[in-house]
Amino acid sequence: MSVPVRIPTPLRKLTQNQEIVEVDGLTIRDVIENLEKSYPGLKERICDEENNIRRFVNVFVNDEDIRFLEDAATQVKPGDEVSIVPAIAGG
Amino acid sequence: MTIPAMDNNPLFSHLQCRECGRRYPKDAIHVCEFDFGPLEAAYDYPAIAKAVTRAKIEARPRSMWRYRELLPIEGEPLVGKHTGFTPLVRANRLADRLGVKELYIKNDAVNFPSLSFKDRVVSVALSRAKELGIDTVACASTGNLANAVAAHAASAGLRSFVLIPADLEQSKILNSLVYGTNVIAIDGAYDQVNRLCSEVAGKYGWGFVNVNLRPYYAEGSKTLGFEIVEQLGWKIPRHTVIPMASGSLLTKVNKAYEELGKVGLVAETPYSIYGAQASGCSPISTAIKNNTETVRPVSKPQTIAKSLSIGTPADGYYAIRAMKKTGGTADDCTDEEIISAILLLAETVGIFAETAGGVTLACAQKLIASGAIPRDESIALCITGYGLKTQEAIAEHLGNPSVIKPNLRAFEALLEQPVQSI
Numbered sequence: 001m002s003v004p005v006r007i008p009t010p011l012r013k014l015t016q017n018q019e020i021v022e023v024d025g026l027t028i029r030d031v032i033e034n035l036e037k038s039y040p041g042l043k044e045r046i047c048d049e050e051n052n053i054r055r056f057v058n059v060f061v062n063d064e065d066i067r068f069l070e071d072a073a074t075q076v077k078p079g080d081e082v083s084i085v086p087a088i089a090g091g
Numbered sequence: 092m093t094i095p096a097m098d099n100n101p102l103f104s105h106l107q108c109r110e111c112g113r114r115y116p117k118d119a120i121h122v123c124e125f126d127f128g129p130l131e132a133a134y135d136y137p138a139i140a141k142a143v144t145r146a147k148i149e150a151r152p153r154s155m156w157r158y159r160e161l162l163p164i165e166g167e168p169l170v171g172k173h174t175g176f177t178p179l180v181r182a183n184r185l186a187d188r189l190g191v192k193e194l195y196i197k198n199d200a201v202n203f204p205s206l207s208f209k210d211r212v213v214s215v216a217l218s219r220a221k222e223l224g225i226d227t228v229a230c231a232s233t234g235n236l237a238n239a240v241a242a243h244a245a246s247a248g249l250r251s252f253v254l255i256p257a258d259l260e261q262s263k264i265l266n267s268l269v270y271g272t273n274v275i276a277i278d279g280a281y282d283q284v285n286r287l288c289s290e291v292a293g294k295y296g297w298g299f300v301n302v303n304l305r306p307y308y309a310e311g312s313k314t315l316g317f318e319i320v321e322q323l324g325w326k327i328p329r330h331t332v333i334p335m336a337s338g339s340l341l342t343k344v345n346k347a348y349e350e351l352g353k354v355g356l357v358a359e360t361p362y363s364i365y366g367a368q369a370s371g372c373s374p375i376s377t378a379i380k381n382n383t384e385t386v387r388p389v390s391k392p393q394t395i396a397k398s399l400s401i402g403t404p405a406d407g408y409y410a411i412r413a414m415k416k417t418g419g420t421a422d423d424c425t426d427e428e429i430i431s432a433i434l435l436l437a438e439t440v441g442i443f444a445e446t447a448g449g450v451t452l453a454c455a456q457k458l459i460a461s462g463a464i465p466r467d468e469s470i471a472l473c474i475t476g477y478g479l480k481t482q483e484a485i486a487e488h489l490g491n492p493s494v495i496k497p498n499l500r501a502f503e504a505l506l507e508q509p510v511q512s513i
């Protein structure tokens with residue numbers, strides 16, 4: 001089963017400039033592993049040495065930050081959209 | 092469309108990833124391609140130390156640009172020439188009420204042009220945007236940033252778009268609309284606005300002050316710290332209390348104090364920095380209280396301090412590090428405490444602050460009461476936005492004017508009534 005993953009500008013060099021790529025997976029963890037298979041180099045940008053999602057990376061399933069769900073174990077199903085978004089300053 | 096950065100300012104050497112140290116050119120970019128770490132302006136401090144003196148700075152016009160060697164632009168400031176150098180007020184009556192010896196209010200409620208500290212960050216971001224040849228600027232905002240972008244863009248002749256959560260205070264919305272900007276209100280919380288902006292930012296070549304112009308934007312906040320130090324006679328206050336939304340201002344005031352030491356403008360005396368949040372949106376102070384550096388986002392902020400309602404604070408981690416490193420800490424306060432603090436500040440210092448200012452003072456009161464901030468050392472409170480911007484929050488807590496007929500008898504009758512105390 002595949003879901004669309006929205007790639008942020010700083011990573012599009014690794015996806016041949018594609019904004020949205022289709023990736024297989026049942027959980028966010030799977031999605032990241034499969035992203036790496038199709039687009040080598042992506043995983044180390046998103047995850048640190050201990051395989052945790054980096055501090056400054058926000059991952060969303062539809063409109064929900066996965067930190068409000070089950071982090072990397074969050075499940076995805078057909079019709080969901082995954083977004084990878086760098087943390088942003090505010091005010 | 093961005094044009095390649097010129098390199099006319101050797102003191103501002105490059106952008107650098109705060110996480111891995113990789114260097115980047117001085118373009119409209121904000122995250123490291125390798126680890127998503129934020130990019131930050133890097134300077135040649137030994138060269139700056141040679142280039143600046145107190146006398147040279149003091150002789151310059153009274154604006155934030157008197158510290159231009161420590162700001163990330165190439166040439167003369169192109170936007171916001173009159174921004175900054177707001178008053179630092181010695182607040183003796185308030186000090187008596189709080190039972191402390193030496194208290195100062197940094198009054199950015201009267202910053203120019205749009206009455207909040209955001210005028211500082213935007214004047215740097217838009218000056219840089221102009222240097223980079225960007226013609227359209229934008230932001231995601233909890234209100235004040237939108238006001239500052241709208242005002243500065245109008246004066247600079249730049250097209251602007253400001254994106255805000257739809258439920259902001261009326262005055263903050265009006266205060267953007269008046270400048271002829273495009274106000275886009277989004278049915279969602281700030282974090283959702285922000286996420287939309289980060290997706291839009293890459294698409295049109297616009298300069299989003301808090302996204303792709305962030306490295307320039309963020310540096311503007313340092314000037315609040317530089318000014319406090321200069322206004323104290325080139326001394327770093329022992330304790331500084333700062334309101335936090337994304338945590339950027341706090342992080343940068345700390346950087347300002349460090350830099351002044353590094354370039355030899357002040358003695359490197361010990362100081363502590365404290366963060367203030369509203370309890371209805373306190374991801375950073377909660378992390379500090381739980382003694383962790385992992386900031387758990389707040390999905391539905393609920394407080395009258397809408398300007399501080401950022402549930403996912405991008406600089407939360409660095410803010411925590413800055414507070415810990417300097418021996419400071421953080422606290423948070425309820426809506427009732429915010430309102431009482433706004434009134435206390437107005438009645439004892441004559442300064443009318445927006446809700447974020449109420450948060451700063453209310454948290455300072457708690458930190459003093461708990462002994463975290465000692466009573467006998469210098470304390471600076473950062474008041475960062477003007478009170479008429481958040482009228483809704485306090486309107487019901489004020490009395491009404493006394494209405495009388497236009498004659499002396501009515502006036503005298505009024506004075507004979509028992510005094511209404513507020």
Ligand SMILES: Cc1ncc(COP(=O)(O)O)c(C=O)c1O
Pocket residue numbers: 090091207208209233235236334335336337338339340341398399445447448475476
């Ligand atoms: C009045 C006021 N004070 C303080 C802040 C906090 O700024 P930061 O996001 O840099 O923590 C904001 C942010 O919007 C603000 O509007």
Ligand SMILES: [Zn+2]
Pocket residue numbers: 108109110111112113123124125126127128
């Ligand atoms: Zn990096």
